Amino acid sequence: xxxxAVKSRQWFETFFAGLYGRVLAxxxxxxxxxxxxxxxxxxxxxxxxxxxxxxxxxxxxxxVPLARLGLKMTGVDLTRxxxxxxxxxxxxxxxxxxxxxxxxxxxxxxxxxxxxINWFSSxxxxxxxxxxxxxxxxxxxxxxxxxFLVEVINKSFLLSHWHNGRDEVxxxxxxxxxxxxxxxxxxxDTWTMSRGGRIERRRLCMRVFNGTxxxxxxxxxxxxxxxxxxxxxxxxxxFTRHSRRFIAVGRKPIG
Ligand SMILES: C[S@@+](CC[C@H](N)C(=O)[O-])C[C@H]1O[C@@H](n2cnc3c(N)ncnc32)[C@H](O)[C@@H]1O
Numbered sequence: 452x453x454x455x456a457v458k459s460r461q462w463f464e465t466f467f468a469g470l471y472g473r474v475l476a477x478x479x480x481x482x483x484x485x486x487x488x489x490x491x492x493x494x495x496x497x498x499x500x501x502x503x504x505x506x507x508x509x510x511x512x513x514x515v516p517l518a519r520l521g522l523k524m525t526g527v528d529l530t531r532x533x534x535x536x537x538x539x540x541x542x543x544x545x546x547x548x549x550x551x552x553x554x555x556x557x558x559x560x561x562x563x564x565x566x567x568i569n570w571f572s573s574x575x576x577x578x579x580x581x582x583x584x585x586x587x588x589x590x591x592x593x594x595x596x597x598x599f600l601v602e603v604i605n606k607s608f609l610l611s612h613w614h615n616g617r618d619e620v621x622x623x624x625x626x627x628x629x630x631x632x633x634x635x636x637x638x639x640d641t642w643t644m645s646r647g648g649r650i651e652r653r654r655l656c657m658r659v660f661n662g663t664x665x666x667x668x669x670x671x672x673x674x675x676x677x678x679x680x681x682x683x684x685x686x687x688x689x690f691t692r693h694s695r696r697f698i699a700v701g702r703k704p705i706g
Contacts (some may be wrong), residue, residue: 463576466653467530470624470644475509477622483684487570488516490686494698495566495598497522503566504592506555507573511537511548518546525549527558556584560592567592570602575658582658586672595705599674600698602682606636606659607692636660662690665699674701
């Protein structure tokens with residue numbers, strides 16, 4: 452019975468716990484995170500005092516800098532140790548942030564936010580119905596006129612730069628991975644993470660999108676005025692199929 456319960460767990464319930472926590476913390480330096488927070492605020496045209504949901508918020512990497520920019524922030528994540536770390540980071544920075552444990556497909560908010568932010572390859576974790584449910588949950592959480600922002604890798608770029616067997620060290624964790632893409636555009640990846648004598652092997656399965664597919668999904672979820680921007684370490688610019696990453700923004704209609 453117990454073995455079956457473990458077996459049926461979804462990849463995203465286990466992937467982020469353990470050594471990946473160190474990888475996430477070390478992947479983007481604080482100065483770049485602050486630039487990303489300013490970029491998000493600018494792209495969404497948010498003003499001080501407006502409310503935003505960072506979902507999923509991870510360890511509060513962006514939630515806290517966004518709060519420091521004057522936004523009323525709420526953060527949601529599924530990984531409890533990340534939420535504990537995020538709460539500590541908010542305390543250290545003396546900003547008030549509401550953190551909640553929830554699945555991004557079933558959010559407990561109704562028409563509450565000016566913006567919902569899904570940043571850093573945090574979209575596409577499910578099958579098509581689950582990914583649509585994620586966008587619909589964001590839609591339901593927004594006030595009329597509110598905006599949903601998604602930042603992901605561009606499938607077109609990924610396909611034209613496909614290479615396997617990454618081997619790198621982030622924050623003291625060696626990561627070796629192997630991936631393939633299936634016919635439903637899900638990247639199936641195995642990450643072997645090691646540090647000292649500890650070795651963890653984790654599977655990941657993530658739907659990747661090109662601009663057209665993301666636009667269609669957001670439209671299906673009810674968003675209008677959908678725009679796409681290319682995104683790189685230099686900031687946001689024109690989106691093309693060559694953009695490595697992109698930002699998609701959709702608006703919940705008024706009335
Ligand atoms: C790549 S991290 C990005 C975190 C954050 N947006 C950032 O930029 O640092 C993805 C996050 O998704 C969270 N997550 C995974 N599955 C989830 C789910 N079903 N519902 C809510 N959060 C989830 C993980 O715990 C992890 O914190």
